[in-house]
Amino acid sequence: MEDKIHEEISQFLEAFETERGQGFDCQRLVQNAISNIVCSIIFGKRFEYSDPLFVQFLKAIGEVLAIIGAASVADMLPIVRFLPGDLFKFKKAKQNSDTIISLLIEPMIKEHLQNHDGDNVDDFIHAYIKEMRFRKEKEVETKLDLENLVMVIRDLFVGGTETTSTTIRWILVYLLSNPDVQEKCFQEIKEHIGQSRRPTMKDKTNLPYVEATIREALRLSDIIPTSLPHAVPHDVQFRGYTFPKGVQVIVMLDSVLQDPDVWGDPESFRPDRFLDDSGKIIKKEEFIPFSLGRRVCLGESMARMELFLFLTTMIQRFKFVPVDGQMPSLDGLIGITHSPRPFVMKAIQRI
Numbered sequence: 001m002e003d004k005i006h007e008e009i010s011q012f013l014e015a016f017e018t019e020r021g022q023g024f025d026c027q028r029l030v031q032n033a034i035s036n037i038v039c040s041i042i043f044g045k046r047f048e049y050s051d052p053l054f055v056q057f058l059k060a061i062g063e064v065l066a067i068i069g070a071a072s073v074a075d076m077l078p079i080v081r082f083l084p085g086d087l088f089k090f091k092k093a094k095q096n097s098d099t100i101i102s103l104l105i106e107p108m109i110k111e112h113l114q115n116h117d118g119d120n121v122d123d124f125i126h127a128y129i130k131e132m133r134f135r136k137e138k139e140v141e142t143k144l145d146l147e148n149l150v151m152v153i154r155d156l157f158v159g160g161t162e163t164t165s166t167t168i169r170w171i172l173v174y175l176l177s178n179p180d181v182q183e184k185c186f187q188e189i190k191e192h193i194g195q196s197r198r199p200t201m202k203d204k205t206n207l208p209y210v211e212a213t214i215r216e217a218l219r220l221s222d223i224i225p226t227s228l229p230h231a232v233p234h235d236v237q238f239r240g241y242t243f244p245k246g247v248q249v250i251v252m253l254d255s256v257l258q259d260p261d262v263w264g265d266p267e268s269f270r271p272d273r274f275l276d277d278s279g280k281i282i283k284k285e286e287f288i289p290f291s292l293g294r295r296v297c298l299g300e301s302m303a304r305m306e307l308f309l310f311l312t313t314m315i316q317r318f319k320f321v322p323v324d325g326q327m328p329s330l331d332g333l334i335g336i337t338h339s340p341r342p343f344v345m346k347a348i349q350r351i
């Protein structure tokens with residue numbers, strides 16, 4: 001996975017360099033790179049950022065995500081589906097989701113089924129097909145079928161693209177607003193890695209301040225404040241309340257990530273809160289941006305790897321500064337994720 005991330009980072013940095021230190025909005029570039037990593041893990045191939053299929057696919061995903069916030073009304077009140085028109089854009093979201101499936105996911109699965117070689121499994125679809133066929137042969141009862149494969153791929157895209165790319169953009173917002181933090185990260189990278197070789201996951205233990213900065217950004221940006229909806233499997237008694245079987249429960253992650261009793265000054269961006277007196281990372285059990293329990297984010301380790309490698313490589317190569325002293329807003333936008341408002345910055349090459 002690390003190799004695939006590195007491959008993408010190289011393309012991403014090249015694209016960054018073409019901005020030649022001018023003010024630009026990096027949103028599209030970050031989304032392209034993060035989506036491409038999911039593509040290379042699932043499909044075994046990455047796309048050129050200008051590939052028309054990739055552009056169409058990202059546009060459809062972007063629209064689905066933008067709409068989901070409003071369409072979730074239909075989740076709570078399914079009856080609104082039958083209203084004339086498309087007030088909550090539920091139909092538009094469904095149409096876009098169908099486009100993603102017919103345009104990219106189904107043709108990719110078809111191609112993989114035709115070329116499948118069980119001894120040569122190098123991406124998620126081949127791994128799934130291998131396991132699906134194995135279970136069928138052994139007559140084991142299984143939910144691994146092609147219909148589910150389509151849904152799993154769609155979930156991985158929805159879960160794995162917007163989340164990580166939004167976090168990278170939040171980190172940039174905080175670095176722009178806190179130049180001292182950016183400088184400290186750079187000095188740590190310079191001391192332990194230098195500027196001539198690329199950072200790897202092996203460097204992580206030597207870069208506690210960078211790691212603390214990532215954790216603090218994940219805590220403060222709180223990109224999925226309501227986690228995902230769950231339902232209780234049986235009647236549950238909790239603090240004098242009864243949650244009847246099947247009732248939907250929405251967990252407020254921000255009630256923990258921003259709890260003043262835990263963090264003291266939760267509204268400040270202060271990476272040091274994750275470091276002890278000797279500069280080592282402190283593990284805090286209230287640090288739960290990926291949620292908790294059996295349904296904890298399944299992409300957590302991948303996301304952490306992406307964040308570490310992107311951030312260290314970006315800071316190693318560029319200094320990020322605001323355009324004409326204009327700081328990005330710290331007030332985010334609430335959709336399916338809590339994301340930064342569009343902002344421009346300059347990426348000035350350090351080497």
Ligand code: HEM
Nearest residue numbers: 159160163164167224227228290291295296297298299303
């Ligand atoms: C910074 C990045 C990310 C954050 C903050 C994040 C956060 C979360 C949260 C809060 C949940 C809800 C867990 C629950 O239901 O209690 C979740 C679920 C999920 N995430 Fe992530 N995520 C990130 C990246 C990723 C990536 C990279 C992938 C995959 C490639 C991914 C795939 C998923 C999936 C499939 C679920 C549903 C899991 C299930 O229902 O069992 N996420 N994530």
